Amino acid sequence: MTDSGQDNMADDLTQLSACDAAAAIASRAITARALAEAYLARIAQRDAAVRAWTYLDAAQVLAAADAADAAPMDGRGPLHGVPVGIKDIIYTKDMPTSFNSPHFQDYFPNIDAASVAMLRDAGAIIMGKLDTVEFAVNGRRAATKNPHDPSRTPGGSSSGSAAAVADAQVPLSLGTQTGGSVIRPASYCGAWAMKPTWNAVSHEGFKVCAASFDTLGWYGRSAADLALLADVFGIADDAASAIDTLHGLRIAFCPSPVWDRAEPATQQAIKTTIAALTAAGATVDTLTLPTAFDGLTAAHGVIMQSEMRSAFRAEYLAIGDALYPELVDIMRNTAGQTRADLLKAQNLAAQCRAAFDTLAAPYDAVLTPSTPGTAPLGPQNTGAATFNRIWTLLHMPCVNIPGLTAADGLPIGVTLTGPRFSDRKILQVAALLGPKLSPPPV
Amino acid sequence: MTDSGQDNMADDLTQLSACDAAAAIASRAITARALAEAYLARIAQRDAAVRAWTYLDAAQVLAAADAADAAPMDGRGPLHGVPVGIKDIIYTKDMPTSFNSPHFQDYFPNIDAASVAMLRDAGAIIMGKLDTVEFAVNGRRAATKNPHDPSRTPGGSSSGSAAAVADAQVPLSLGTQTGGSVIRPASYCGAWAMKPTWNAVSHEGFKVCAASFDTLGWYGRSAADLALLADVFGIADDAASAIDTLHGLRIAFCPSPVWDRAEPATQQAIKTTIAALTAAGATVDTLTLPTAFDGLTAAHGVIMQSEMRSAFRAEYLAIGDALYPELVDIMRNTAGQTRADLLKAQNLAAQCRAAFDTLAAPYDAVLTPSTPGTAPLGPQNTGAATFNRIWTLLHMPCVNIPGLTAADGLPIGVTLTGPRFSDRKILQVAALLGPKLSPPPV
Structure with missing residues (x-):
């Protein structure tokens, strides 16, 4: 990409990953303004169909992009000039935060969430606010449609965050997960997404739902994009892994206690993924969890x-x-x-957290479903967090790998998880596995 | 009190407990304005010596009091017209929040913390902001002095919150505890204080320090005052207790694994408390914690x-x-x-939480020190959270009972704790024990 001139690239800047866009801005191959304009044009074209945004002010975005272009090259952060969309339960000092609640339509906290402050510090352009299920729980659904089929849900609660990235309306976005609100929409929309280990990233400044579970998550165009945000948020394992091939890796397939909820599309997605891993030289064992789980x-x-x-x-x-x-x-x-x-539930959760860390320790990653199947008909039904709730409760890091298409033509993702604070290792395995699941570029 | 006319009471309205003040306003015996004026006068007289407040606007307070007096009697909340001071790491939509950090002197989040919103809903007058150790951790100390001896620390980090209530500058205040930041200052200043079970009250809207520990706490003039705020915040045990006598209660004295840090003042305070319990007909066993603790x-x-x-x-x-x-x-x-x-620490904490719930279950309350001794010389030394950190980590409810005076003439408190979510039961025991430790009114 960096070989292309700016004029050549202008037609498809929205197809750049966040990493490539950041590199192109850093090398002056493109401007932040050109990138922002490309995304604003894409949104103008697609918003009526997808309806991902609750707040978007083009003039505000372009002013931020111009300021980014005017900033000295010295001291620029890793996201300099790169747009990021923010789930509308996360505070942004210069944009309203409505929780998609009819009672908070004029709510405008004048402070940034910790996550948003870290994005700004890294040079990101805060693009706007993305629609969510009310309070990120239940109640009012997002107006957002699945970009692949408007009759389908994008999933919830981070509906707009997943759909906007999947539809190339923004390269990166923030979501939150208390049950399955990051990974489920990623699977339904076909987006890369990460929910890190609980409390590895500050939850300060987004609406609290369940303090023991609430976790910031994010969406990107590639595993490298997820890693870029993991850098910004300071995600680090104890020991750095340098995994550069799937060959020889030990992967566990964990059907989890709710495997009977896996529909044929999910059964097939897991089967395809296991075949891809095996073909690449990884060994795949089945990890059956103890009955306590x-x-x-x-x-x-x-x-x-x-x-x-x-x-x-x-x-x-x-x-x-x-x-x-x-x-x-x-x-x-x-x-x-x-x-x-x-208390009984909290005690069980704590016991199983420690147990899973031990059970998963021999493996480089653990494969498990992201969703029961593909996106159901919406909008009222936002799908099920069946396969996500366990990992959220356990505080384990999860990455949704997109790329597979089910028999119904809709995207379906698979999850890699692992012990607490193995976030970077899982991202590395996901980066290698992702291309094996995605169709070759046309 | 409700028998007295308003003129009679005006001289010592600052001596009313929050419960009595609320009752007097509800019965029209006094006005919210008269109460606010009394506290403002007390603050004007004492602020130079105690320096509890970081923000106080008398006109704002009186306007709120006048609005409270003008409100219809119907639909008034349980704190109608009662002033409450707020630790300066907790957001208040109409007052700045500085964290006592030199970097946040102009910080002014325009939203209320969940706790402040609940206070307003109950009719409270938000009196002003109370000084704190920087970010409620370390660094810059509060300017606050111990009201009993200006050379002594009031304790930290909720320095102003404890001192203001102990010095009758406000009947109620909010603090926060991550180590010993509510209970320690209460012991040093001689104030009633409560740290409820972790996450029984929303921590939304105060500066996050350690999400697994951060707990809202509060100060009052009596156990009944603490219970009044517990009502507002929705604190409830599974089974309501109706404890109306110490006679026959089973109390455990838990020296905790750090008993060797108890100074003579604390040893004596525990001894006096055990004697008072025994004299009242309670049995007191010693609960020695397993070595895992x-x-x-x-x-x-x-x-x-x-x-x-x-x-x-x-x-x-x-x-x-x-x-x-x-x-x-x-x-x-x-x-x-x-x-x-x-992870090792988190796993140990979880294991000991479950274990302590079981160990403490046979008892009506568990007695343990609040502080190693009386308030040390300040201001740099804010004392030690030695005896509080364990209970904060375990998520157990704690009440500081004031009333005792050590040989050095300074106040010293003792803590009642118990299993998670036994908050109301502990408050009931504390309400009965408190008068046994306090000197009779002059």
């Missing part, structure tokens, strides 16, 4: 809802039953969850 | 510092080595802590 899905539900009663109490006191009905039910604890239930 | 103090340090590297990364990227030296050391990880160290 069978309780994790229920434990996730108990912890999430119990913690939501703390997290949303202020909103419930202010807004009451005008909040959406599922949230009101949780606030009223119609399920009758006790503190003892919560 | 010996590692908790070190585990607390590893988790806190590791999580601070996530929590302060944005600030470190922006400000760099101009942050205070101890924080820079943590950001650079000069201690060489690994992710493996963090």
Whole structure:
């Protein structure tokens, strides 16, 4: 790409990965303004079909791009001039944050979330806000459509974040995950996405849902793009891995306790991935989790809802039953969850975290489904977090690898996970596996 | 109190507990304005000596009090017209939040923390912001003096929050605890204080330090005041206790693994408390913790510092080595802590949480020191969180009971703790024990 002149590239700047775009700006092959204009043009063309954005001010974006172009070359950060979209539950000091809630349409915290501050420090252009399921939980759905089929959901809750990156409307975006809100939309939309180990990145400045689970995640055009943001956010394993081939790697396939929820598309995706790994010289063992792990899905539900009663109490006191009905039910604890239930679930989660670290330690990565199948018909149904909740509860890092297409013509992803704080190692394996699953460029 | 006329009470409105003040306003015995004026007068008289406040605007407070007085009686909340002071790391939409950092003197998030929003919903008057150790950790000390002896520290990090309540400058205040930042200053200043079970109250909207530990806490004039705020924040045990006498209660004295750090003042305070309990007909057993608990103090340090590297990364990227030296050391990880160290510490913490819940279950409350001794000479030395860190790490609820005076003439508190989510039960025991430790009113 860096061999091309700016005029040549202008036609397809939206096809650059974030890494390539950053390199092109750094080498002066393109300007931040040209890149921003390309994305704004793409959005203008596609927004009516995809509806990913809740806030986008072209003049604001272009002013930021011009400021980036005017900045001295010295001291530029790794994302200098690269646009990033932000899920609309994450605070941005110069844009509103609505949570896609009818009660917060005029909400405008004048501070940046820690993640957004780190992006700005790295030179990123904050492109705008991306639609989300209400409060990143339930209630109002995002207006966003799946870019591959407007009758399908993009998944939730980071609906706009996944769709915008998958549709080349922005090269990078931020999402959040408390159940499956980063990985599920990535699978449905066909995007690269990463949910790091819990609390490896500050959650400060996005709406708290369940403090034990809430995790910032991000979307990009490639594994290298995910790694670029991992650098910005300071993600580091204890020991740096230098994995440059799949040959000889030990991979575990973990069906997880909910494998019976895998539809044919997911069964096929796992089968194809295992075949690709084996063909590349990796060994693939099956890792069956102990029966204690069978309780994790229920434990996730108990912890999430119990913690939501703390997290949303202020909103419930202010807004009451005008909040959406599922949230009101949780606030009223119609399920009758006790503190003892919560502690039992927390104790099980802690025990299984330690156990999984040990079980997964012999492997270079663990393969598991991203979603039960491809994107269901939307918009009310945003799909299921069935295969994500366990890993979110366990705090394990997860990467969604896109590239596969199911029999129905829709994208489907697979997840690589592993022990806590093996984030970089998993990214390296994902970077090697990704091209084996993607069709060759046309 | 409700028998007295307003004129009679005006002289000593600052001596009312929050509960009595709320009741007096509700019965129209006093006005919110009269109460606010009394506290403003007290502050004007005492501020030069105590220096608890970082932000206080008398006109703003009186306007809020007048609005409270003008509000219809119908629909008033339980704190209607009662002033509450806020630690200056907690966001208030109409007041700055400086973290007592030289880098954030003009910081003014325009949103309320969840805790502040709940206070406003209950009708509280937000009185102003209270001084803190920088970022509630280390670095710059609060300007606050111990109200009992200006040469002594009020303790940290919630220095102003404890001192202001102990000095009758406000009836209630909010603090936060990641190590011992609520309970330690309460012991040194002679104030009632509560740190509830972790995540029973939303931490949204105060500076994150260590997400696994950060807990909102509060100060009041009595156990009933602490319970009043517990109501507002929705603190509930699974089963309501109705403890109306100490007689027959089973109390454990837990020396904790750091008992060798107890100075004579603390040894005497525990001895006096055990004698009071026994005299009242309670049985007091000694609860010696298993040896696994010996590692908790070190585990607390590893988790806190590791999580601070996530929590302060944005600030470190922006400000760099101009942050205070101890924080820079943590950001650079000069201690060489690994992710493996963090996981080992997290696993130990989780194991001991479950174990302590079981060990403490047979008791109505667990007695343990609040501080190694009385307040040391300040201002640089803010005392030690030695006896608090274990309980913060374990997520257990803690109440500091004031009233005792050590041989040096300074206040010293004792802590009641217990299993997770036994907050209300502990408060009930504390309410009965408190009067046994306090000197009779003059």
